[in-house]
Amino acid sequence: MAQYVLMFVGSEEWLQTSSKEEVQRGYAAVGKWWEELSKKGVLKGGEELAKGAGAATTVRRVNGQMKVFDGPFIESKEQVGGFAMIEAPDLDEAIAIAKSWPGGDVEVRPIVVH
Amino acid sequence: MAAVFREEAGRLTAALVRSLGNFDLAEECVQDALVSALEHWPREGIPPNPGAWLMTTARRKGIDRLRRESRYQEKLAQLEEAPVSTRSAFPDDRLDLIFTCCHPALAREAQVALTLRSVAGLTTPEIARAFLVPEATVAQRLVRAKRKIVDARIPFRMPEREELAERLGEVLAVLYLMFNEGYLATGPRGAHDRDLAREAEWLVGLLASLMPGEPEVLGLQALMRFNLARADARFDAQGRMILLRDQDRAKWDRRMIDETFAIVGRFLTMARPGPYQLQALIAGAHAAAKTWEATRWPDILRSYDALLALSDSPIIRLNRAIAVWHTIGAEQAYVELFPLAEQLDRYHLFHATRGELLRALGRPDEARDADRRALELTENPAERALLQARLG
Numbered sequence: 001m002a003q004y005v006l007m008f009v010g011s012e013e014w015l016q017t018s019s020k021e022e023v024q025r026g027y028a029a030v031g032k033w034w035e036e037l038s039k040k041g042v043l044k045g046g047e048e049l050a051k052g053a054g055a056a057t058t059v060r061r062v063n064g065q066m067k068v069f070d071g072p073f074i075e076s077k078e079q080v081g082g083f084a085m086i087e088a089p090d091l092d093e094a095i096a097i098a099k100s101w102p103g104g105d106v107e108v109r110p111i112v113v114h
Numbered sequence: 115m116a117a118v119f120r121e122e123a124g125r126l127t128a129a130l131v132r133s134l135g136n137f138d139l140a141e142e143c144v145q146d147a148l149v150s151a152l153e154h155w156p157r158e159g160i161p162p163n164p165g166a167w168l169m170t171t172a173r174r175k176g177i178d179r180l181r182r183e184s185r186y187q188e189k190l191a192q193l194e195e196a197p198v199s200t201r202s203a204f205p206d207d208r209l210d211l212i213f214t215c216c217h218p219a220l221a222r223e224a225q226v227a228l229t230l231r232s233v234a235g236l237t238t239p240e241i242a243r244a245f246l247v248p249e250a251t252v253a254q255r256l257v258r259a260k261r262k263i264v265d266a267r268i269p270f271r272m273p274e275r276e277e278l279a280e281r282l283g284e285v286l287a288v289l290y291l292m293f294n295e296g297y298l299a300t301g302p303r304g305a306h307d308r309d310l311a312r313e314a315e316w317l318v319g320l321l322a323s324l325m326p327g328e329p330e331v332l333g334l335q336a337l338m339r340f341n342l343a344r345a346d347a348r349f350d351a352q353g354r355m356i357l358l359r360d361q362d363r364a365k366w367d368r369r370m371i372d373e374t375f376a377i378v379g380r381f382l383t384m385a386r387p388g389p390y391q392l393q394a395l396i397a398g399a400h401a402a403a404k405t406w407e408a409t410r411w412p413d414i415l416r417s418y419d420a421l422l423a424l425s426d427s428p429i430i431r432l433n434r435a436i437a438v439w440h441t442i443g444a445e446q447a448y449v450e451l452f453p454l455a456e457q458l459d460r461y462h463l464f465h466a467t468r469g470e471l472l473r474a475l476g477r478p479d480e481a482r483d484a485d486r487r488a489l490e491l492t493e494n495p496a497e498r499a500l501l502q503a504r505l506g
Contacts (some may be wrong), residue, residue: 002267090269091499092277110266
């Protein structure tokens with residue numbers, strides 16, 4: 001078994017442009033996805049991240065000193081909005097789980113075992 | 115010797131990946147064995163069972179490599195215990211190997227390089243020469259790809275049933291790109307360089323023998339073979355491209371064309387049409403015509419219509435316009451080019467086709483403008499020569 005982190009990427013546009021019902025339905029689908037994978041023992045952890053690039057703070061090493069900046073590491077319309085840690089035998093299984101994510105795009109990264 | 119390598123390299127790599135569970139290591143061992151064969155065989159002759167010779171050598175190289183790395187003790191035991199097998203004793207795992215090399219999690223150029231190297235047994239310098247890129251570039255692509263296979267755990271097996279169609283499409287796309295790279299070759303190549311188009315044709319043949327029930331595999335095989343059968347007639351002595359219309363059809367490989375129609379017969383009876391099969395039918399209609407005038411254009415037009423129904427693209431519409439020209443007329447074809455102008459403005463063949471149609475319509479000045487625009491957009495020397503000749 002290997003572990004992977006799924007990073008959920010998307011823009012917040014849909015939050016603003018969708019109706020209240022649509023947003024609720026979206027969250028319900030995510031909740032169901034989360035619950036099913038937990039039951040199967042596939043999901044090892046994960047969280048939703050606070051909305052908005054404005055919620056992010058980046059600490060950068062500038063000339064050897066750690067400086068604090070407002071905003072995410074990479075300014076982009078698309079941002080990581082949450083993550084899940086899963087257990088899967090190989091990349092194909094991890095991809096299958098990523099494909100079942102009801103939200104936006106998913107980046108799949110293997111966790112290095114030391 | 116090249117033929118032996120091509121036949122054995124993929125089998126060996128597949129068998130070693132299976133037993134070692136490590137793509138990178140297996141691949142290195144096979145390359146070591148091939149290098150060793152290159153040293154020994156020219157002097158000592160090709161052994162009676164080259165597969166077993168290579169397997170024994172690859173295994174010995176593997177043991178050497180593993181001894182240097184203590185954490186592979188378990189794998190080492192596996193390698194030492196397994197009996198030295200003859201060819202038939204180890205199963206053919208090349209299908210798993212092909213799907214692993216063409217995994218969609220790898221970049222397209224890495225898929226191509228890895229397939230050539232692992233399945234067809236080309237060396238890094240051979241791949242570099244075929245693509246006219248520096249050896250270091252190919253080496254880096256291979257290293258990165260192999261590292262990703264290990265790190266991300268890309269599995270060494272066939273995809274699940276529900277993924278198979280999509281994944282097979284990926285494999286066919288890799289082989290088709292490889293074929294086109296060779297077939298449309300633009301740069302100078304040495305006499306000893308391995309021909310990518312023929313490698314791709316060999317690989318698709320291998321795939322067809324391993325997956326005999328897949329009509330699109332046969333479709334791509336037929337498409338490649340119809341094109342290869344006409345290869346000798348495509349260039350003149352100065353290396354200028356000769357258009358289909360002007361080719362000396364006596365130079366076409368009739369036997370290959372006839373054999374390929376048997377492949378067409380096989381996929382037609384499966385009655386599951388797809389884009390490669392339709393393109394093969396179009397190539398076949400050209401191959402079957404004894405003269406340019408005898409080309410059955412209405413059949414070709416029908417295939418293009420079916421192709422458009424499956425996947426609409428401006429390139430298909432451009433090619434279809436040529437069939438419209440010869441079935442209905444130049445005027446209608448010219449009208450159908452219009453909506454493509456914006457999307458294909460930077461595609462030289464759009465302007466070259468426009469030029470031909472304008473000439474057919476008796477508008478030579480506009481035709482020359484179109485040819486000039488086409489010339490601006492292509493770097494392929496054979497195509498440039500053709501356009502320059504047309505411009506006079």
